[in-house]
Every structure is written in C-alpha cells, then in structure tokens.
Amino acid sequence: MTPATEQYFFVLADDDPRxxxxxxxxxxxxxxxERHESFYDPVSFLAFLQESDEDPDxxxxxVHFEGSGLSGVDIxxxxxxxxxxxxxxxxxxxxxxxxxxxxxxxxxxxxxxPVSAQQLxxxxxxxxxxxxxxxxxxxxxxxxxxxxxxxxxxxxEEVEQLQEEQLKxxxxxxxxxxxxxxxxxxxxxxxxxxxxxxxxSFVADLEKVYSTQFKLFKKVIETLIRFDxxxxxxxxxxxxxxxxxxxxxxxxxxxKVRLFYYNSPKTVRKRLLxxxxxxxxxxxDKWIKNNYHSYAEMDE
Numbered sequence: 001m002t003p004a005t006e007q008y009f010f011v012l013a014d015d016d017p018r019x020x021x022x023x024x025x026x027x028x029x030x031x032x033x034e035r036h037e038s039f040y041d042p043v044s045f046l047a048f049l050q051e052s053d054e055d056p057d058x059x060x061x062x063v064h065f066e067g068s069g070l071s072g073v074d075i076x077x078x079x080x081x082x083x084x085x086x087x088x089x090x091x092x093x094x095x096x097x098x099x100x101x102x103x104x105x106x107x108x109x110x111x112x113x114p115v116s117a118q119q120l121x122x123x124x125x126x127x128x129x130x131x132x133x134x135x136x137x138x139x140x141x142x143x144x145x146x147x148x149x150x151x152x153x154x155x156x157e158e159v160e161q162l163q164e165e166q167l168k169x170x171x172x173x174x175x176x177x178x179x180x181x182x183x184x185x186x187x188x189x190x191x192x193x194x195x196x197x198x199x200x201s202f203v204a205d206l207e208k209v210y211s212t213q214f215k216l217f218k219k220v221i222e223t224l225i226r227f228d229x230x231x232x233x234x235x236x237x238x239x240x241x242x243x244x245x246x247x248x249x250x251x252x253x254x255x256k257v258r259l260f261y262y263n264s265p266k267t268v269r270k271r272l273l274x275x276x277x278x279x280x281x282x283x284x285d286k287w288i289k290n291n292y293h294s295y296a297e298m299d300e
Contacts, residue, residue, distance in 0.1 A: 196270045
C-alpha cells in the first residue's frame with residue numbers, strides 16, 4: 001500500500017465543477033495531493049498534456065463529457081502516445097459499452113460514480129501501488145535500451161571511422177558488435193514478453209528496423225511491451241483481422257509500423273509474424289498466405 005505521506009501531481013478532467021471541488025478536497029485532506037490541474041473539457045485537457053513540461057503522476061478522467069463529442073475512452077489513445085505508463089483512472093458510472101475497449105490497458109483503472117471519500121482514497125492507494133509494480137519492469141527494460149542506444153551510437157562512430165580509413169577487413173568486428181547488441185535486445189524482449197512469441201520472420205524484420213532506423217526501433221520496442229502485457233483490444237492500436245486468413249491480425253504499433261500476428265485458438269501466446277514499415281499490404285498478404293504452414297501448423 002502506498003504510504004499516505006507520499007504526494008502526487010494530479011490532473012483532473014471532468015465536466016462537473018462540483019466533482020473537482022469534492023475530489024481535490026478529499027485528496028488534500030488525505031495528504032495525497034502535492035498539486036493539481038483541473039480541466040472541464042477534453043480539448044483543453046489534451047492541449048495541457050501536450051504543452052506541459054511536467055508529467056502528471058495520476059490522471060483522473062471522466063468518461064462522459066456533455067456536448068463535447070469526445071469521451072474519456074476516445075481520448076485515451078492520445079494520452080498514451082505521450083504518457084504510456086501514467087496511471088489513468090476513469091471516473092464512470094460503469095457503462096460497460098463505453099469502457100469495454102479500455103479494459104485491457106494495464107495502466108488504466110476505474111472508479112464508479114458516485115464515489116465516497118473512503119472509497120476514493122482506498123482505490124487510489126491500491127491503483128497507485130499496482131501501477132508502480134507494473135511500471136518497474138518497463139523502467140528496467142528502458143534502462144537496458146538506453147545502454148543499447150549508447151552502444152549503437154558508438155557503433156556508428158566506429159563505422160564512420162572505418163569508412164574514412166577504407167579498411168575493408170575491419171568491418172568484421174563492427175558487424176560482430178552489431179549482432180551482439182541486437183541479440184541482447186531480443187534476449188531482453190523475449191524474457192519480458194509472456195503473451196507473445198516472436199517468430200524468425202518477425203525477428204528478421206525487427207533487425208532491419210534496428211539497423212536502419214534506430215529511433216523508430218526504440219518506439220517499436222516500447223509499443224511491443226505494451227501490446228504484450230495488454231491484449232488484442234489495446235486502445236489506439238487499430239486491431240484488424242487480415243482478410244482471407246484464419247486467426248491473423250494486424251495492429252498499428254506507430255504511424256509507420258504495422259505488426260502482423262497469429263492469435264492461435266490453442267494457446268494464449270500470440271505469434272508475432274511480420275513488421276511492415278513500408279505499408280506493403282499486398283506483399284504482407286502474400287507472405288501470410290504462402291507461409292501459413294510456418295506458424296499455424298505448430299498447433300497440430
């Protein structure tokens with residue numbers, strides 16, 4: 001349980017001014033609130049998140065904003081683009097239809113309205129502790145990624161020096177270091193992912209991204225971790241079944257990258273098949289159909 005003396009930066013977005021006053025008074029009396037920001041519509045709330053120099057510790061978000069045309073669930077993917085691990089607590093009447101697609105987000109929680117002071121503080125303590133444990137694994141992995149990034153920069157410097165010196169034979173140790181650094185990344189990734197199984201074709205695509213677009217590679221890794229700990233209903237990933245196939249789906253990992261995976265009916269682990277960074281829909285469809293035996297017949 002999170003100690004009551006620990007304080008947080010809360011951001012509250014709800015269209016009811018009375019709720020703002022009620023919630024902030026409870027948080028203040030409980031000693032949980034270091035500071036807070038209040039917003040009454042989703043547009044100004046999102047604008048604040050984009051411009052803020054300080055990350056919030058907790059976001060309390062209304063599900064239904066009257067007259068805005070946007071719900072808290074609608075804007076959740078926009079929050080996750082910049083704040084993938086910040087706890088978001090949806091304040092809701094537990095409308096199942098409105099919140100179904102947010103259920104799988106590991107850092108999104110629910111508090112039903114109306115809420116009592118005791119219920120609010122108890123659930124906040126529980127959710128903040130749960131979120132902290134979930135984030136520890138992510139943070140440890142990102143530290144490993146920073147180490148790999150530094151190694152990759154060193155590798156680029158060595159390659160440039162070798163090119164200048166025109167020593168053709170000296171490329172061998174550079175290639176060995178590249179292989180070693182990528183192998184370390186894949187080892188870490190495979191040890192972290194519990195619901196996904198990278199297939200050789202996926203690893204080959206991932207290595208191409210690593211070799212050519214390291215910044216994009218890092219983004220892909222971050223999103224893959226979120227994709228693994230959540231499920232196929234992850235908000236913002238635009239999950240679609242691939243037409244003409246059985247149990248093959250595509251998911252958007254970023255604006256540039258699509259993931260293709262096989263969701264086997266016989267195992268909980270999704271088989272990661274390909275990464276597409278070229279929007280090559282025809283090529284991916286052809287590969288998925290021609291290589292069905294390489295990933296689907298493993299169930300037999």
